[in-house]
Amino acid sequence: MVRRMAAAGLCGAALAAALAAALAAPAQGAEGAGVHTGWRPKDSGTDARFRGLAAVDRRTAWVAGTKGTVLRTRDGGRTWRNVSPPGAEGLEFRDVEAFGARRAVVLAIGEGEASRVFRTDDGGATWSETFRNPDPRAFYDCLTFFDTRHGIALGDPVDGKYRTLATGDGGRTWRVLPTGGMPAAQPGEAAFAASGQCLVSAGRRDAWFATGGATTARVFHTADRGRTWTVAEAPLPAGDPARGVFALAFRDARHGLAVGGDYRPDQPSPRAAAVTADGGAAWTPATQPPPAYRSGVAWLPYGHRSALAVGPTGTDVTADGGRTWRALDSGSYDTVDCAQDGGCWASGEKGRVARLEPTR
Template identity: 35%
Template structure:
């Protein structure tokens, strides 16, 4: 009976892989570093950022890489990166002091455009839409920290107090993949965890802030929403779980079809803790984490685990034909559909 069950399980897995026709292929490995920042530009440009001040840049779809991290920041963990071209990018650090650096020459030189040595500052990630962007940080004195830029990160303004990003005791953000916030259309979305797993929605036109609780597992410092992705102002997904128990897959992924007012559990969940999720198309989504990578082909209702390799972050080319994954072991891979 056990042999039969294993046999049929294997057949189903093979059929699933054949149906979706995808493969994950290694591109390069930088074993001295771990990556949590990843962004792309167009169809050919990919950048990554991570520990030990490491920044990687490829202009040929990941076939070859230049390591262009700022040498004077070799002890800094750059948890997120935003890319505007093959030469222009912004990186943000985790921990104190918090720094944001910017390059316009492909990493040959870096300019420090933000510095904060408050011992409590901890920036988790950033997101841009055109020239406008935000960076989010853990709460200080009961409010999540929020920085705003309107010039592609050349200058930053602290807008924490004006947005009323109130945090409950024990509520935090996560710097697991830089995707705990998203600037999409007229809305800024922010996910939280720890004591509460909530989604903040700030409407940029109406200047209204909403905070909506989600059913994602929470209550401990290692639990909550680690990543979110919205297709439009109504349709979105949140993923997370417990990074201390990354095989556990209950209450790790939820969907919304009404802008976060209600959250729906998928029919088939992701395979475990997931630190990053992204819409590739309206129907195709990819989620990844230290216990594996999942794909959904029906808008997030059914997820299939295609690999149990450990990754932290996911990004896509402009067309979505290439999806990139990077992880704590320095591995950078590409997910392709055949």
């Protein structure tokens, strides 16, 4: 995902140091040298469920969710401005990609015309609907950008192959890409629009998307912005429509994380995370995975080995590149995102939004 980030100053460096110390500490409340790190809830003023989240920096973030709701903060979450597109109350926003405090692209999901893309250049004061899905068989789940101009969106299989859209002008226009370079989908396979992270990118040409609902969970990879794809099996729960890989995070073109499991609250998810060091060609199960289903994951922007995973039953943290995870927080969140200045945000049901903050 591409964001225009604020330069990290002394405050950002101090936050990063405090978080790094906490993450390296023994697993008792993420404490270390008197430092405690956890989610600090922010009052969003709404009960919408926010599965779409874009962290611009420690002060600025966007969330998108149910009832066509889009909010933006520029003061670290103390206040939120409702910048929802007019007339979008019946839409389900599941992904938002932001390029600062003024420019963002949001995706609404659903069959046929329910799948739409909107774009703003003025902080949400006005929006343009730049794509409305004309195919009743198509259902779009996630979107990502390689840079400020080039991006793709992922749709569930149509005629046995996943459908992708592409933009080369920052989301002003979109085109359906040919499927000749797309491997065939498994029967019953689909992507999960649970956190805006079923499709992610790293660098200017590489992207990955995650699947579930079929015999095996899988991760697809493109190195040419969606023209051709390869696919690999992922060792996460599968074999049921409720199981699979729900979210991905790549810190570069080789190192990635996958989280998921079974989203039903009465079902276990014993293998809820995996890692790759070769761009997704092969995946290794976490030796100590999160204890339950996780729907969102994000690398911390320092140290190169620390990341957060969130879900309905809590947040877990890794300090060894995803091999082992330990509990950080018990609150319910659907998605998580971190900016380059160390600002990490999470969002979820009932208007939940929080920022990761150190305290003493």
